[in-house]
Amino acid sequence: MDKNLKRMATMHRMQMTGLELFYRQGYYNTSIDDILKSLDLSKGAFYYHFQSKEEFFISIVQNLVFRKVYSMLIEPVEGKNNPLHAIEVCLDDALETAEHNHMDFGFVLANFMNEFNGRNPEIMKYLTDICKVWEVNLVTALQRGKTDGFVERHIDSEGVAAYIISSYFGIRTLMVGGNRKMMRYHYIQQLRNYFRSLSPVVIA
Amino acid sequence: MDKNLKRMATMHRMQMTGLELFYRQGYYNTSIDDILKSLDLSKGAFYYHFQSKEEFFISIVQNLVFRKVYSMLIEPVEGKNNPLHAIEVCLDDALETAEHNHMDFGFVLANFMNEFNGRNPEIMKYLTDICKVWEVNLVTALQRGKTDGFVERHIDSEGVAAYIISSYFGIRTLMVGGNRKMMRYHYIQQLRNYFRSLSPVVIA
């Protein structure tokens, strides 16, 4: 029983460090030895717990990336009244983590999608699936926003959701090579601009 | 004299094939032998013309990527009257190439920025520089649009430019794993939505 705990602990440690290095250096550019070195573990330990580098990565995507995307980008929007406002706050929070150069998991996702695109269809599927979950939840929130009077009725929710995700993925790519704080400010400002065009016109 | 021509031709051939493969498989995941194999050339030929893999890549960025970004994303906006409309048409054209799965160079740029971020500062600089040229030209176009009455005067041109580039980078990341044609349509539709919020209010 205690063994099972140790097993879980070690695997989790490996996955955390693995994600950190895969994120920073890329999957193909990070060797298993890199990960093991910063953990003071050996090849034997790795292949005792995981079948291959690929299976290891997939376990990271499902256990860490998916959960984090869900808790950071999906859940915070789910319950709220005004979806546009909730989305704005949520993305601003995510960009705050990004501003301090920590992993924000939306970017982790976008990064990996770029790396595996056309190179590993299986892994790609896991990533696009997460993306789709996010998209579907945005669409749901937007639709509910329509019935609640927070969102203009004739807008195309799928299009808006795709555009929101796009702009977020993109700003994260841009942020890496510039003034992060200013870019975050710019982004939220323009997102608000955009959202204004989706709000019902207030009849004075 | 003829020698010089041959030299240029071979180097260009290498650069074209190199870009194609780096784009499809990633820089770190593409070996020099990969490139040489599809060119029927040898290691000797490669290292006769280029000093290293890195220098080779930089020459590709400067000679091919930069020029193409300029001719496809910057020039088409430069001369036009209505900048918002010109940008829309330009990005739609770029997404058309993307829809048919060809290289659109905005995406090439975003892709490489993701791959080299935090891994190779020197290469990163070349890439962010291209990005900045694009951004500056967008800002210029937007400012001119203000004086010409096509763009609302109090908008933040820098913010808008960043947001446009962001959304474009992002949609290209999303396009790889979905219905390309529909995503292009969605994107342009929402871009137009966004641009409406930047246009001067028409007094009926």
Add this chain to the structure above:
DNA sequence: AAAATAACCGACCGCCTGGTCGGTTTAACG
């Protein structure tokens, strides 16, 4: 205490990588 098994070690393998270098082919020129 002994047996069993989970957890881990690290030398080793075959393969591929970026890069080198002595040699060969090709083509311009006197």
Add this chain to the structure above:
DNA sequence: CGTTAAACCGACCAGGCGGTCGGTTATTTT
């Protein structure tokens, strides 16, 4: 022609890669 240099060849190298495996240590179980 012959000379000369540019263009190209391909065997080779050291190092790193993902992955294997026979062995050792730590922890339960009996």
